[in-house]
Amino acid sequence: MILEALEREGVEYIFGYPGGANLPIYQHLREHPRLKHILVRHEQGAAHMADGYARACGRPGVVFATSGPGALNLVTGLCTAYMDSVPMVAITGQVNSTQVGRDAFQESDVIGATSSVTKHSYLVTSIDQLPRVIHEAFHIATTGRPGPVLVDICKDVQMAEADRVTPERLEIPGYKLNGHVDLDHARRAAKALAGAERPVILAGHGVLLSHAEPQLQELAETAAAPVGTTLLGIGAFPVKHPLSLHMTGFMGTGWCLKAVQNADVLMMVGMRVDDRVTAKLSEFAPNVKTFIHVDIDGSEMGKNVRPHIELVADAKQALAAMQPHVGALNQNRGRWLAQIDAWREEHPLRYKHSNGQLQPQDVLIDMYRRARSEAIVVADVGQNQIWAALWWNYDRPGLFINSGGAGTMGYALPAAIGAKFGRPDVPVWCVAGEGGFVMTAQELSVAVEHQLDVKVVLLNNFSLGMVRQFQDDFYGGVRSQVDLKHMPDFVKLSEAYGLPARRVERFEDIGPAFDAAERTKGPFLIDFRIDPEANVYPIVPLGKSLNEFWESPENA
């Protein structure tokens, strides 16, 4: 009955792991050839694969896990999806309904453990609830602000027989969708943007989730307003567009941060305005007279920054509603755009490459030259993530995937595998540091088993680079527990898993290694031994305002 319900929802892939409490589901899997089950090597990998799948193709990711440890291993993956509003349905096995609460074998309070990292959750103790619950779970996961929904199903319910019932109509009185745009607010927002002397638009993940990129670009061009994106909003606006400010936030570009700090009208679309975007909150965008906030989740209004004009609506509809009301532009607009161009000249992205060591930026620049916006990059967390964000020019949506809100190390490999299942037509690159990579490296088996074209770019600096950089810069230079000297030989490790690999230590070997990766069908790993002292710049020191960003000490 569960599997039939999944078929009805149009599910293609399930990422899962069987165990005692979900065996009744697995018993019937073969009878449903339309459902392709991917056996992972750890449940966390399943959650990240479903997440990467969902972000790459837009359909909800589906996860199976058994009770107790199986379900609890999903928690990090659920949290990752929850923080980044990724649609996912996790179906976990639970002990028999009569055993719940008796500390049965492999019993745990999964609903209790996951409530804070799911959009919604259900404990199913009776077969009558099942059709409605599965249907509701997919509806809630994919609509409004998307997110993970967990369905915990008792084993006796999995085994129960029932008539095949299709739930007729969804009735969830407590689930409110904000679709309606307040036209008066939209008009005011458009007028404020057009009338501004120094406008800035910031775009977040919500723009991508609502596919509002064309509306954003049209509005920005009509209002001659420059656009920066958040880390998760990358792809919402073409980086090479003349109005692009690239990335904002405490590791954003210098010209974007200057623009934000000097703007008089700031419109934030589809974003949470978290601490990584604002840095020191009390000094965030201090010259703004009018904050405009567009988000589908009303609780984001004023959570961190109190907007003067709020639009609680889907980004696409809100931006489209604003478009006709952009009137005559402020006459000083040309001066503002010229000022931003000057900042762009003054604070370019740069890195040192004069010390003879392999620089991560060299690797990424070569990669980008080959990919030309025709590949998906899935980054891990840390320096590798920010380098991958800043040194590619993402000109189309959906090409950059990473764990922005939760910052989950170990995300990249399984998420890249999931992304490849979701978009088999597009090359998928996994960019990771060696620290995060080993946290979920066991999923290489999945890539090999399915001969997935996932190319792993390991930016290996033998240390926890971002932590090391923070210790160097903000914690008195005391390096504590960041050395990763004792790591496996990644070429041999790859061979052990059954995929080809190569090590690169010199600049001139970058190209040939990528050539080899591109020639190879199936997974490939390149262990780039990068400069262990390479840092991420720009960076705003902890607790400081966006104005106070540090730049790379050496000019390129």
Added chain:
Amino acid sequence: MPEIKEKIRVLSVLVEDAPNTLTKVSGAIRRRGFHVRGISVGPSSQPGRFRITLQVDHGHAEADQVRKQLERLVEVVEVEDLTGDHVHSRELIVAKVAASELDALLKRGAKVLSTAADGTTVEFSGEREEVGDFVDELTRHGIVDVARSGPVVMRRTQ
């Protein structure tokens, strides 16, 4: 220092009668750094739904965040923020006192529920402040036992 009272929101929350509802509501409050000062739960006029009356300290967050965060929960059907409105607000107290101390309490409007050898049990209901004063009075006279409810609040019709 703002007065502590200013940070208290009074909310009337209509919820689905589901096994996880109370956990979800209290979890959302805890997770956002809010603090429950008073709570009462009981059936509502709608079948299958309960009404939770909450007094919540919203701490450092914006005042309207309590309502907004609760509204996000699928189990929550409706949230009414009654803070600062004209309302009927009642709390109930049941206390056991020595029989000799009864007069002062009866004068305040307490009602006798039962009398026994170890003391007399009285009930009293009123606004939060009245119940607070009643507790002070009890303390002066020596309480044997006391139980106090959370608030039940309804907007006054004008």
